[in-house]
Amino acid sequence: MTIALSRREFLKVSAAVGGGLALEFRFPVAARAAGGAAATEVNAWIVIHPDDRVVIRIARSEMGQGTYTALAQLVAEELDCDWAKVSAEFASPNEHIRRNRIWGSMSTGGSQGVRSSQDYVRKAGASAREMLITAAAARWKVPAAECTAESGVISHGPTRRKLRYGQVAAEAAKLAPPKEVKLRDPRDWKIAGKPMHRLDIPDKVLGKPVFGVDVALPGMLHASIAQCPVFGGKVMRVDAGEAQKMRGVKKVVREESFVAVVADSWWRANEALKRVKVEWDTGGNGSASNETIAAMLREGLADTRLPQARKLGDVQAGLAAAAKVVEAEYRSPYLSHATMEPQTCTAWLKPEGFLEVWTSTQNGEASMAAAAEVAGLPLDKIEVHKMMLGGGFGRRGQSQDFVRQGVAIAKAVPGVPVKLMWSRDEDMQHDFYRPASIVRMKAGLDAQGNLVAMHTTIACPSIQKVLNPAALSKDGIELSAVRSFSDMPYAVANQQVDYAMRNGHVPVGNWRAPGQQNAFYRECFIDELAAAAGRDPVEFRLAMLKDGDKNRLVLEAVAKAAGWGAALPAGVHRGVAVGDGFGSYAAMVAEVSVDAAGAPRVHRIVVAIDSGYVVNPDTCRAQAESNVVYGLGSILYQEINVKDGRVVESNFHDFPLPRIDEMPKVEAVLVPTGGFWGGHGEPAILPLVPAVCNALSAATGKRVRSLPLKHQDLGQA
């Protein structure tokens, strides 16, 4: 295997800065060079050292969701090595391209990390194990069938001889991989399925330089950026006279859509940037506002020729025949990802025509493609060093705007590494936001209170229209705009879902569980229907879910675990919701109270999740907790407002995040039923928002049809 020279350089530099431990797991290949005896790549996923240390290469990114460890667990399970000797490293995007995309997908989103690579990573582990056994058998000159492997040791039963993986790895690597391998029954798992400690945590608690913003290179400069405050605008005139005289400032970079200051420290770059006078051409969007965006969406709702994302039966006939018709309109604002680590990219255009990039990315391959486009270099002349992400939530996947900018800035100072980091203001005001949307629902109940018809009209910007138009259907429909309605699991004979794509100028993107606002609309409206029918919200849903439907299983599980129907302390009320997506099924019960002044408090969340299999139960629970907090902020107070074409909010004072005193008790009930692989990074947020809002309605008698709650008076009249 080859090592780019640059990796060694980085190791050397950063080891001096931060100590060796963090780098040992990120760059074990270089560590081996320093350590003497050679490690062997048994296959692309697995490197084994003579002392039996196993390094597992991970193609997906790590942003706290635990994929880095879960994938290592799956490989180690099939390899059957000693987990105590396992470490992981990110696969190199450059090698990935040169080796014909050997590591499969590098994209990390849609809760796909484990579920869409589990098959090939487990096969890589099983294949390596067979090769190690075959190599040991060859050395002993015995049939491989007489040998077994366990916990990194190969045994020949009849002669009781033993060899360690590290002793035969070099020979194993020369063998042809087996054509077919048998994977273990998950019921027999010893490493996978267990709450192993996450491999990335020790370095993170020590403050090791593992994040994109931590990159340090010799002679590195720092950049701060200002983009046109009105989306889509361009730089017209720049007066950098004062900035250029400031201490440490090296260059003011002007590009079509941004101005950046390059200096010898980030603070100096940012202080100087504040003194750069820029005149912007706002490109005709300078008068856009919440009101113009709402008008755009309402015009969409009124459109009579909308494409249909679902059509079952005859919804008009069903509504006409209904004993009772219920109508409601729900809406949501734009939301920012607000990753704690701002967007960042370090780029170094080297004299020999090789570009190196260090970045916190959800897709190393997409980062490389973006870098290649801006640099005008072929992919084999670029390396992207994948760093740990200080949060992702969809912000750092498809867009890669920060990489484009980082490379453009590096081109302006060739030969010198430059680390671009956005200020928080810039990060909040130049996101790819969770779309704002308005949805109208009209449903019919029969005389027995059964839901017989439901007509939904969704007005929502399209995420893929900008980021990946190929993902749209020929009618211009994308799943994230219509999900929860187009795939509603409830058995309702007459359904129609109309989609009005209305885009506006605000960039939209994948915000944790893209389309999750539809789960809020649907599940709160279902509660309204249950109330109109005079039925219990759990019973009303169960009646519409067929036997064997996984949604039914998780709903029954959560109702039981939460004690649905049992007495609650005075003032505490329950709400329920169901949400399936990202390969998994989730149902939730929320317990809330509202004080006399109308202040809501969420006390307890019980969520049941069926993801088919569970690779690390502790990280799955952590993801449930995470989804609760992420969703809670959007319920209580988060919103992105638009005025004069620009985002109003700029930092955590006006886009607050929940703090520790607002954290409810979260009980995650994992009910894996096997036979499929679902994700955990996103599903639990689907039922979170409606479960809490339904509980608030139970507490106050007031329906929550728009968020955030800070605009609604929940006080007792």
Add this chain to the structure above:
Amino acid sequence: MLKLNVNGRTRTVDVEPEMPLLWVLRDHLELPGTKYACGIAACGACTVHVDGEAVRSCTLPVSAAVGRKIVTIEGLSEKGLHRIQKAWIEHEVPQCGYCQTGIIMSAAALLAKIPTPTDEDIDRTMTNLCRCGTYTRVRKAIHALGGQSAAPAAKKG
């Protein structure tokens, strides 16, 4: 030139007196464990100890730290893992981990003052922001360090 006492060592830096301590640590003293996230002392990712107090270094001018004892995450433990860092590993507290160095520094200051903090003590002092939502585990780990089993995370309604 300013003289600073950082993690028990004297460090000399040639920076503007108004430069926030955070940037002196990160860009001039090669101590990147202290993080930037807001720049307005709203989130606590930049928390360090100044004379034993948890301080948000993104708004503290470096001149105000001269002559005082500054401790960063890198200096929390002289050798190996600090007991708080061990508890953070044991309770699997971090997710992305970006805010955790600041949270650990806040917890260290809390536990130094109040060895067995109550839920109210934690609510009052642990005001750091975590976008991943690790709060349940932060509380659990602090209670474990305080010699208590985890108290209920939510207050009674």
